[in-house]
Amino acid sequence: MFSALLSQFRLLDILDIVLVSIAIYYALVWLRSSRAGQLLKGFAVLIGIFIISKLADLYTIEWLIGQLTPMLATLLIVVFQPELRHGLEKLGGNFFAPAAKQTADLNIISQIVKAAEFLAKRKIGALIVIERNIGLGEFMETGIALQAEINADLIVSLFHKKALIHDGALIIRNKKIGAVSCMLPLTENKNLGSLGTRHRAAIGLSEVSDALIIVVSEETGYISIAENGQLTRKLNLQAVQTYLLKVYQGELTALQRNLKKLFGKKPPAK
Numbered sequence: 225m226f227s228a229l230l231s232q233f234r235l236l237d238i239l240d241i242v243l244v245s246i247a248i249y250y251a252l253v254w255l256r257s258s259r260a261g262q263l264l265k266g267f268a269v270l271i272g273i274f275i276i277s278k279l280a281d282l283y284t285i286e287w288l289i290g291q292l293t294p295m296l297a298t299l300l301i302v303v304f305q306p307e308l309r310h311g312l313e314k315l316g317g318n319f320f321a322p323a324a325k326q327t328a329d330l331n332i333i334s335q336i337v338k339a340a341e342f343l344a345k346r347k348i349g350a351l352i353v354i355e356r357n358i359g360l361g362e363f364m365e366t367g368i369a370l371q372a373e374i375n376a377d378l379i380v381s382l383f384h385k386k387a388l389i390h391d392g393a394l395i396i397r398n399k400k401i402g403a404v405s406c407m408l409p410l411t412e413n414k415n416l417g418s419l420g421t422r423h424r425a426a427i428g429l430s431e432v433s434d435a436l437i438i439v440v441s442e443e444t445g446y447i448s449i450a451e452n453g454q455l456t457r458k459l460n461l462q463a464v465q466t467y468l469l470k471v472y473q474g475e476l477t478a479l480q481r482n483l484k485k486l487f488g489k490k491p492p493a494k
């Protein structure tokens with residue numbers, strides 16, 4: 225029987241299996257990083273009720289769920305519109321972007337690290353976002369546009385408590401400070417303990433984009449980095465530099481980043 229099966233096996237079947245596996249892999253990554261996991265539990269309950277009502281001949285419940293199903297499909301598209309959009313953007317980015325192969329710019333990296341060191345030592349809260357393949361235009365529009373060279377002193381000044389524009393995030397685009405005072409989306413993750421809004425905004429943006437976000441805590445002076453929905457806390461300057469090298473050299477491929485997200489650790493509570 226096995227040899228009969230083998231004789232019918234075509235090369236195209238391998239492609240078929242590979243494509244389905246990739247689709248399942250991305251669906252799992254998406255489920256883990258979005259609100260879909262929670263919603264799926266709700267659906268599982270509904271399907272459970274539907275099966276029970278069918279088995280027990282509870283016609284009214286069965287009829288009601290049957291009527292609601294088309295509405296739920298529309299509702300799903302509306303509720304997950306941001307995720308679907310970002311998912312498609314990611315797909316386009318992964319296939320068509322030049323794999324984030326940016327030339328390593330050691331000066332930019334050293335300016336950002338220098339700024340993070342200064343801010344952390346003096347406990348000046350900061351959110352520094354580095355845009356990658358997914359455009360952050362909608363978040364930049366919430367702040368003040370700039371076209372400034374990346375310079376440690378400038379970054380520190382922009383986050384200085386006396387600066388009127390110190391609130392919100394600074395976004396780096398194309399090796400320039402593109403905007404400051406930007407509002408980022410807060411994560412809806414309920415398992416973050418007492419983590420404040422600055423850190424939640426960093427995680428939130430990393431869930432809907434491929435940006436790297438550096439957070440300096442005003443309370444503790446700790447430096448953290450959010451990437452792919454994960455927050456890594458209490459980083460030393462060497463670690464920050466390593467993350468930045470990865471961004472500017474495009475060292476991690478999209479697949480590696482997603483694998484890290486799928487099997488990576490949950491962010492620790494504050």
Ligand SMILES: Nc1ncnc2c1ncn2[C@@H]1O[C@H](COP(=O)(O)OP(=O)(O)OP(=O)(O)O)[C@@H](O)[C@H]1O
Pocket residue numbers: 349350351390391392393406407408409410419420421422423424425440441442443444
């Ligand atoms: N959605 C957001 N987008 C960008 N920045 C935000 C957002 N929400 C809050 N912030 C920034 O975070 C600051 C408040 O930080 P908060 O103390 O609530 O968070 P935290 O994570 O505990 O940070 P810290 O450890 O620095 O105190 C705000 O003043 C603002 O600058």
